[in-house]
Amino acid sequence: MNLSVSYKWLKEYLPGLKADPEEVAAKLSLHSFSVERWQRTGEGLNERIVVGKIKKIEQHPNADKLKVAHVQVSPQSTIDSSQKIVCGGTNIREGQLVALALSGAKVRWHGEGELIELKPTEIRGVRSEGMICAANEIGLFEMFPHKEREILDLTATGAQVGVPLAKALGLDDTIFEVEVTTNRPDAMGIVGLAREVGAIFGVPLKLPQIKQIKQIKQIKQIKQLEVRIETSKLCPRYIAVMMEGIKVAPSPWWLQRKLIASGIRPINNLVDITNYVLLEYGQPCHAFDAGKLSDGSDHATAVGATRGLVTESCSIVVRMARKGEKILALDGNTYGLDENILVIADAKRPVAIAGIMGGEETGVHADTTRIVYEIANFDPITVRKGEHQLALTSDSSARFNKGLPVKLSEYAAARLIELTKEVVGGEVMGVVDKKSLRRHPECSEGSRGSKNGIPRGVQPRTELRSGAWARNDKLVVAVSPQDVAQNIGIDIPRAQMKKYLTALGFKVSGSAKKWSVAFPYWRTVEADGVADISEEVARMYGYHNLPSVLPAGTLPDEAPNPDFAHEQTVKDILRGAGFTELYTYSFVSSDDIIKAGLDAGEDAAAIANPLTSELTHMRPWLGISILRAIEKNQTMADVLKFFELSNEYHPRHSGHSEPAHQSEARCGVLLREESRALQNGILRRIAPQDDTACQLPEERQKLIVAGAGKEEHDGENFYIIKGLAEYLAVTLGLPKLSFVPAPKSSALYKWFHPARVIWCKAGEDFLGPLGEAHPTLLKAFGITRRVAFLDWEIKALFPLIGKGRVYKSPLAYPPVKRDVAFIVSKSVQYASILETIVKLDPLIYEVELFDQYEGKGVPADSRSLAFHITYASYERTLTAEEAERVHDKLTKILKEKFDAKVRE
Numbered sequence: 057m058n059l060s061v062s063y064k065w066l067k068e069y070l071p072g073l074k075a076d077p078e079e080v081a082a083k084l085s086l087h088s089f090s091v092e093r094w095q096r097t098g099e100g101l102n103e104r105i106v107v108g109k110i111k112k113i114e115q116h117p118n119a120d121k122l123k124v125a126h127v128q129v130s131p132q133s134t135i136d137s138s139q140k141i142v143c144g145g146t147n148i149r150e151g152q153l154v155a156l157a158l159s160g161a162k163v164r165w166h167g168e169g170e171l172i173e174l175k176p177t178e179i180r181g182v183r184s185e186g187m188i189c190a191a192n193e194i195g196l197f198e199m200f201p202h203k204e205r206e207i208l209d210l211t212a213t214g215a216q217v218g219v220p221l222a223k224a225l226g227l228d229d230t231i232f233e234v235e236v237t238t239n240r241p242d243a244m245g246i247v248g249l250a251r252e253v254g255a256i257f258g259v260p261l262k263l264p265q266i267k268q269i270k271q272i273k274q275i276k277q278i279k280q281l282e283v284r285i286e287t288s289k290l291c292p293r294y295i296a297v298m299m300e301g302i303k304v305a306p307s308p309w310w311l312q313r314k315l316i317a318s319g320i321r322p323i324n325n326l327v328d329i330t331n332y333v334l335l336e337y338g339q340p341c342h343a344f345d346a347g348k349l350s351d352g353s354d355h356a357t358a359v360g361a362t363r364g365l366v367t368e369s370c371s372i373v374v375r376m377a378r379k380g381e382k383i384l385a386l387d388g389n390t391y392g393l394d395e396n397i398l399v400i401a402d403a404k405r406p407v408a409i410a411g412i413m414g415g416e417e418t419g420v421h422a423d424t425t426r427i428v429y430e431i432a433n434f435d436p437i438t439v440r441k442g443e444h445q446l447a448l449t450s451d452s453s454a455r456f457n458k459g460l461p462v463k464l465s466e467y468a469a470a471r472l473i474e475l476t477k478e479v480v481g482g483e484v485m486g487v488v489d490k491k492s493l494r495r496h497p498e499c500s501e502g503s504r505g506s507k508n509g510i511p512r513g514v515q516p517r518t519e520l521r522s523g524a525w526a527r528n529d530k531l532v533v534a535v536s537p538q539d540v541a542q543n544i545g546i547d548i549p550r551a552q553m554k555k556y557l558t559a560l561g562f563k564v565s566g567s568a569k570k571w572s573v574a575f576p577y578w579r580t581v582e583a584d585g586v587a588d589i590s591e592e593v594a595r596m597y598g599y600h601n602l603p604s605v606l607p608a609g610t611l612p613d614e615a616p617n618p619d620f621a622h623e624q625t626v627k628d629i630l631r632g633a634g635f636t637e638l639y640t641y642s643f644v645s646s647d648d649i650i651k652a653g654l655d656a657g658e659d660a661a662a663i664a665n666p667l668t669s670e671l672t673h674m675r676p677w678l679g680i681s682i683l684r685a686i687e688k689n690q691t692m693a694d695v696l697k698f699f700e701l702s703n704e705y706h707p708r709h710s711g712h713s714e715p716a717h718q719s720e721a722r723c724g725v726l727l728r729e730e731s732r733a734l735q736n737g738i739l740r741r742i743a744p745q746d747d748t749a750c751q752l753p754e755e756r757q758k759l760i761v762a763g764a765g766k767e768e769h770d771g772e773n774f775y776i777i778k779g780l781a782e783y784l785a786v787t788l789g790l791p792k793l794s795f796v797p798a799p800k801s802s803a804l805y806k807w808f809h810p811a812r813v814i815w816c817k818a819g820e821d822f823l824g825p826l827g828e829a830h831p832t833l834l835k836a837f838g839i840t841r842r843v844a845f846l847d848w849e850i851k852a853l854f855p856l857i858g859k860g861r862v863y864k865s866p867l868a869y870p871p872v873k874r875d876v877a878f879i880v881s882k883s884v885q886y887a888s889i890l891e892t893i894v895k896l897d898p899l900i901y902e903v904e905l906f907d908q909y910e911g912k913g914v915p916a917d918s919r920s921l922a923f924h925i926t927y928a929s930y931e932r933t934l935t936a937e938e939a940e941r942v943h944d945k946l947t948k949i950l951k952e953k954f955d956a957k958v959r960e
Contacts, residue, residue, distance in 0.1 A: 057238070057454055058092065061249055062317040063230040069250035072259045077230035080253060087595050088252045089243065090235045097317070098227030100195050104174075105163075107215040107224045108156030108188070110148060111138055118180040123148065125188060127156055130218040142184035145207035153210040155189040155196075155221050167192030194221070199316050213309035226313045241458040242578040245338030255559035255596065264336075266470045278486030280369040281428065282351065288492035290398055290435040291374045291410070293462045295469045295489045297429040298346060301482040302326065304424050308479060320451075326420045326427060329475045331451075339431065339460060339468035340452030342408060346370055346426040348418045349402045370428065371403045374410065381406055384416045385448070397442050398434065411439035411456035412448055426485075429476075431469040433462050441665055462491075463577045531575040535586045538569070543590035545605070548597055556596035557589070622854045623701060626759065629787050630699045633780060635761060638700040640681035643671035648680050651836035653806035661707050661753040674705035678758045679807060679847065683829070683837045686764050690841060697776075699761040701850065705753040758824075759853065762845035773844035774812060774828055781816055781826055781846055790853075791819030791860035794887050798825060807833055807847075816846065818856050824848035871901060871928035872939035876947070877909075877920050877959040884954050886921065893925070896949060897942045901928040913959075920959050 063077045075083070081091040108127040116122035125148060126138040139156065148154070157163050162171040167190065176185050187193075191200035191208045200208055215224035222228045234249065242248045247263065254261045281298045285291050306312075307328040315322050318335050322328050330341040349370035377393035383406045384390050391409070393399065398410040407418040411434035420427065440457040443449050469487070476482055541547050554564045554571075561576035573589055583589075594602070627637060643663065646656040654660065660673040675681060678700060686696055761780060763773045778795070785793035795814040798804060804813060804825050813827030826846040834843060880889065886905065893903050907922035914920050925946070927939040950956035 057236050057244060057458075059234045059236055059244065059246075059249070060317065060319045061232040061234050061246060062314060063232065064226060065246055065314055065317065066250055066253065069247060069262055070254050070257075070259045071262055073253070073257060075257055077232070080257075081232055083256050084232075084234070084249075084253060086598060086600055087256045089237065089240075089249075092233040092235050094230055094232045097229045097231060098222035098225075100162075101220070101222040101227065102161060103220045104158045104161035105189070105194060105221045106156055106158065107210060107217055107219050107221055108139070108154050109217045110150055110152045110154060110188075113148060113150055116142065116180060116182060118182070122180065124182055127154065127186075127188065128217055129156060129158070131216070139185045140183065141186055141188050142179040142182050143188045143207065144205060145188060145190070146205045147209060148188065148207055151211075153213070153215055153217070155191075155194060155208045155210060157187045157189050157194070159186060161186070163187060163189060163193045164195075165193070166190075167197065212306065215309075225309070229317060231317055238458055239582045241338065241455060241460050241581055243338070244455050244458070245334070245336055247337055248578065251561065255556070258559070264471065264474075266467060266474060278488075281346075281486055281488055282369070282371045283488045283490050284371070284373045285490050285492065286373060286375040287398065290438050291432060291490075292492050293433045293465050293490065294372075294374055295429075295431040295465050295487065296372055297431070297469055297473060297487050298426070298485040299429070299473075299476060299482045300346075300426045300485050302425050302427055302476075302480055303482075304420060304422050305480075311479065324420065324422075325480045326424070326476070329472060329479060330429075332475060333468050333471050334451060334455075337464060337468050337471065338455055339464045340411070340455055341468060341472055342414045342430040342452075343420050344372075344407065344414070344418045344428040344430065345420055345424045346428045347424070349407065349428060350404045351402070372428070372430075373401045373403070374432075375399065375401060377406055383407075383409060385409065385413045386416055386419055387413065387448075388416070389448075391446050391448065396445060398438050400430065409442060409446070409448070410434050412442055412446070412453040413450050427482075429469065429472050431465045431472065433460055433465055444665055444667060447668065459581045461577050461581050530577075531580045531584060533573050533575070533585060533589065535571050535573055535589055536569060537571060539586055540590045540593055543587065544594045544597070544602070546602060548593060552597075553593050556593050560592055560596070562589075562592070619854055622857050623850075625788070625857075626701060626784070626853075627699075629784060630761060630780075633783065635697040635699045635780075638682065638685055638698050640685065640700060640702070641671060642675050642703060642705065643667075644673055644675045644680050644684075645670045646672050648684065648837075649673055649676060652677055652680050652683075652833065659707070661705055674753055676704060676706060677807075678702055678704050678760050679845070682760050682762050682845065683833070683839065683843070686762065686841075686843060687838050690764065690839060694766045696764040696841075697762070699759070701757070701759045704756045704758055706756060707753050708751040757850035759848045759850055760845055762843055764839070764841040764843045766841075771842075773842055777826060777844040777846055785818060785860070788853075788856075789858040789861035790856050791821070793818055795826070796887070797885075798827075806830065816848065818853075819860065821852055821856060823852050823856075865930070867901070867928050867930065869929060869931075869933040871926045872934050872936065874925050874927070874939070874943055875906075875922065876925065876943070877907070877922035878947075878950060878954075878956040879914055879918050879920050879959050880950075880954050880956045881918055884956075889921065889950065889954060889956070892949065892953060893923070893946060896946055899927050899929055899934065899938070899942050900925065900946075902926040922959075 063080065066080075067073055073080075077094055077096075081094045085091045106129060108129050110125050111128050112126040114124045114126075116124055122142055122144050125141045125143050127141050128138045139158070141156070157174055159174055159176055161174050163174065164171055174187055176183060178184070188207050190206060191197045191202055194208075196208065202208070210224075213225060215221075236243045236249075240248075243252060251261055253259070278298065281296060283294055283296050285294055304324050304326060307315075307322055307325045311325075311328055311332060312322040314335070315328055315331055320331050320335070326343045330343055333339060333341050349372065351369045351371040375398075376395050377397040377399045379394050381393040381399075382390055383393060383399070393406060393409075399406040400408040400410055402418070406415065408414040408430070410432070434456050436457045436459040439453055443453050443457065466489070473484060537550050537553060540553060550568060557564050557573065561579065563574040563576075564571050565574075566572045575583060583592075631637060643666070644660075646660075646662075649656045649660050654676055656662070656673060660676040662673050663671070666672045681702075682698055682700060685698055689696055761777060763776045763780075765773050765776070782793055784790075794817045796817055798808070798813045798815050807830055808825060808827040809830050813825055816823040816826050824847045827844065829839075829843040829845065834841075878889070890903060890905070893900060902925070904924040905921060906924055907920070909920040909922070910918075925943070927934055927942055947956075947958055
């Protein structure tokens with residue numbers, strides 16, 4: 057996950073930081089997270105663009121749409137000393153703060169074209185000393201969107217008159233693009249990143265003083281707000297804060313600036329505060345309009361008699377959605393829900409998708425006066441599944457799906473209250489805090505040696521890692537500094553190790569040989585053992601400072617797998633023949649499976665939690681991927697020649713000999729009707745009572761080579777692929793390749809044209825079909841060209857490689873060559889003619905078909921086949937008479953057997 061981080065905001069938590077942005081980026085990348093890029097902002101705003109204040113406005117004497125503004129450019133300037141500016145803005149007014157470009161500044165006229173340098177000029181008879189700018193004219197349109205002919209109004213920012221605009225708006229900043237790794241949810245807020253930078257540079261961290269934390273801990277309960285959690289395992293903590301006296305308005309500029317620098321668009325003060333806390337602490341929050349939350353009753357409850365307020369009560373329930381429920385989310389889309397989606401509901405309907413997005417109907421609006429803040433902690437796996445099922449992500453879900461520490465909620469809630477009182481006003485009516493924590497298992501000292509395959513000093517996992525987010529926030533690990541040094545590979549002084557850990561928030565106590573390390577609450581989600589402590593010390597020391605040592609020992613000799621070499625050879629041959637290799641997903645959509653004439657339920661293995669609706673099943677036929685690639689590229693080139701050597705996945709229905717509970721996959725895909733558990737990093741299946749119900753699909757390696765030429769040459773596709781098959785057979789040294797008719801009852805006819813498909817045989821072994829794709833199949837995939845392809849079983853192909861090579865000595869005597877063309881019926885197979893010629897006489901050395909013709913001079917039911925025939929002997933030089941005698945014999949036999957006539 058990438059975060060945009062403001063250097064100026066970062067320094068608010070590290071006031072003692074002296075390093076410049078470039079050094080911060082370099083060291084953060086070396087010791088912690090990679091800084092992908094950094095950019096200085098406000099560089100286009102030179103010092104000649106300043107904050108001005110309009111003191112007086114007059115109508116232009118010679119233009120109805122222009123005005124003459126007298127603009128103050130310093131705190132001491134008067135009307136007489138102010139700058140006279142001709143302006144056509146429709147929203148200028150006296151007392152307004154504006155962006156004033158003085159002589160020498162560079163702007164884009166109306167936000168378009170190249171930069172131009174301003175000079176004093178006369179406009180319709182009035183001299184203008186500069187320009188009152190619109191946001192798009194100085195590159196600030198995204199920050200300050202505006203209508204046509206509107207100038208940039210800076211009044212709300214409270215900027216000081218005469219100060220350069222970049223400085224006045226705080227735009228003289230540097231923005232880091234930081235890649236925060238998935239295992240570090242604690243660093244998904246600027247406080248976490250500041251903690252890292254402070255530890256690296258040895259600068260103390262200055263956190264906001266949160267006074268309201270006591271109010272959260274004291275739990276001021278009220279009758280008007282009821283919170284009920286029906287799924288405590290999926291929501292270990294839920295804090296609801298009700299506030300009244302709220303007035304929705306734009307946020308102050310200091311708050312807007314920080315949001316904009318972080319890539320978030322300001323909306324209003326309440327929403328901006330929740331986003332601010334999200335960016336600051338990494339804890340998502342949400343604001344409900346309390347007046348739109350129902351408790352299921354129609355009565356109102358009077359509260360705060362001294363204030364004379366009448367307030368309706370409201371109810372919040374954390375539960376699983378019910379089948380058929382829907383919610384209109386804040387993104388304007390309506391989402392259908394079911395029992396797999398965790399929601400926040402009131403007494404009547406879902407009001408938010410837990411951990412992902414709030415609902416539009418209960419969101420904050422301009423007339424909101426009473427709110428309920430939600431600060432909660434949700435199960436990361438449930439949030440992640442909800443994201444995938446609804447195809448909906450957000451900044452909140454990007455944090456919840458990594459797992460957040462439970463204790464973080466109370467700090468975020470207290471910070472929300474403080475910021476709301478400071479920015480919005482209002483008063484806290486009450487706080488409800490529901491907790492349901494699971495304890496983390498006790499950790500003991502790691503053994504000095506290896507045990508059960510677990511490296512020295514590494515704690516065995518005694519609970520699923522997916523549950524670590526919900527444990528308590530107190531974690532203490534007993535560790536030996538010697539084990540830490542051994543894990544790193546060098547001896548780092550103990551005092552230095554302790555300094556690193558303390559700077560990162562760990563508390564270290566104990567003797568020189570045995571430490572007790574207490575983890576900070578923000579690191580208890582993803583770290584829990586000696587290996588994690590070793591990593592912290594190593595990265596703070598600097599991986600770049602560790603000496604490079606080659607591993608000692610020798611690798612065991614292993615017999616090479618010939619299949620790997622065969623696979624590379626086949627790919628090299630096909631690439632050399634001008635075909636493009638494809639690397640496609642092993643997942644396909646159910647729609648494509650149906651288009652291929654297969655049953656998505658019976659013929660394909662469904663994925664339990666697919667990434668998208670386009671990747672719902674394991675691929676049952678490699679041709680699906682090839683055809684989809686042709687469809688996407690058919691408008692891009694005249695000739696498409698693709699191949700892929702990859703796996704198909706076929707469900708095992710019955711009779712499979714391997715018990716389901718014995719199979720395992722180190723990198724697996726969870727299939728439906730299957731239950732699994734994570735054990736020592738291996739995804740193992742737990743077999744149900746019916747073993748056949750949860751079997752991994754059978755993997756079959758296939759080679760598909762396809763060609764799709766231009767429309768006028770569509771008929772050539774078949775012969776291109778057939779010729780390639782022959783070339784492959786010769787180059788790979790296969791036994792003699794022959795082509796035989798496909799069985800009339802073959803299931804291949806749903807993929808191949810029934811009159812344009814043949815079977816490829818190498819010796820006596822079938823490799824697979826070759827032919828043109830069925831027109832119905834092409835139409836289903838939206839392909840407008842004729843496509844020919846071969847579909848070979850790798851299991852049949854690889855064992856035959858090299859088996860057909862026959863080495864014979866070169867001819868010592870000159871051969872005799874003859875060319876002859878025969879007219880035969882179209883029903884006669886070429887393979888039969890070839891076999892007859894080759895077996896006819898030992899003096900026939902080589903036969904090559906070089907032409908096939910149909911048309912003028914040949915009967916409509918016949919075709920002409922032309923051959924190069926070579927006659928030779930290993931024992932002597934043939935005479936012309938001997939060759940002619942065999943040639944006459946050949947024509948006679950073909951006449952008798954196939955009614956073949958020599959074409960004149």
